[in-house]
Amino acid sequence: MPFGKLPAIEVDGKIIADSDNIHRWLEAQGHDFDTGLSDLDRANARAFIRMAEEHMYFHQVLDRWGDEANWAVVRHEYFAFLPPVLRTLVPNKLRRDLMRTMNGQGLGRLAPAERLERIEPDLKAITARLKASPFLFGDVPSAADASVGAMIGAIAAAPKPTQLSRRVADDGLLSAYAARCAQAMG
Incomplete structure (x- = not known):
C-alpha cells in the first residue's frame, strides 16, 4: 500500500x-456522493467524515488490537496465512508498533471506560442528525453516510463484545442506521 x-x-x-x-x-x-446537499450540509458532511475517519476509527482500532479477547481473533484471522514461524513474530511486532502509535496519539493511554466517554459525544452527534431522517443529510445516503455508517457498523461488529461495541450494538437507532447504510452502499 x-x-x-x-x-x-x-x-x-x-x-x-x-x-x-x-x-x-x-x-x-x-x-457525486453529495447530490442535492447545500454548501452548509456539504461542510457538515465533511466534518462528520473527519469525525469518523480521524477519531472514531482509532476507537475501533483499539477495540480490535488493544482488547485481549479481540486481539486473539484478529491475530488468528489476519495472520493465519503466514508460515508458522512468522505467525507469532509478525503480528506481535505490528501490534506493539500500533499500540505505541495509539499511545502517542493519546487514546491508547485511556482505559476503555474513558475512551467510551470520549466517543460518546460523537455518537450523540450522529444520533441527533438521524432523528430527522434515515441518513445524516436526508433520505438519500451521502459520502458522510459511507464513512460514518461503515464505522458504526465496524464498531458494533467487534469479534468479541467490548464496552464500545455493546454501546453501539444496543443502540437501536445507530444499529438500524448502520444496516441501512450497508444495504444502500451494497
Whole structure:
C-alpha cells in the first residue's frame, strides 16, 4: 500500500490509496456522493467524515488490537496465512508498533471506560442528525453516510463484545442506521 494502510482500490493496475483520494477519483469519474446537499450540509458532511475517519476509527482500532479477547481473533484471522514461524513474530511486532502509535496519539493511554466517554459525544452527534431522517443529510445516503455508517457498523461488529461495541450494538437507532447504510452502499 502506498501509504502503508487501507483503504485502497486498484484501478487498471494502479493503486489509489486513502479515502480522500478514492473519493476524488470516483468524483472525477462522474460520481457525486453529495447530490442535492447545500454548501452548509456539504461542510457538515465533511466534518462528520473527519469525525469518523480521524477519531472514531482509532476507537475501533483499539477495540480490535488493544482488547485481549479481540486481539486473539484478529491475530488468528489476519495472520493465519503466514508460515508458522512468522505467525507469532509478525503480528506481535505490528501490534506493539500500533499500540505505541495509539499511545502517542493519546487514546491508547485511556482505559476503555474513558475512551467510551470520549466517543460518546460523537455518537450523540450522529444520533441527533438521524432523528430527522434515515441518513445524516436526508433520505438519500451521502459520502458522510459511507464513512460514518461503515464505522458504526465496524464498531458494533467487534469479534468479541467490548464496552464500545455493546454501546453501539444496543443502540437501536445507530444499529438500524448502520444496516441501512450497508444495504444502500451494497
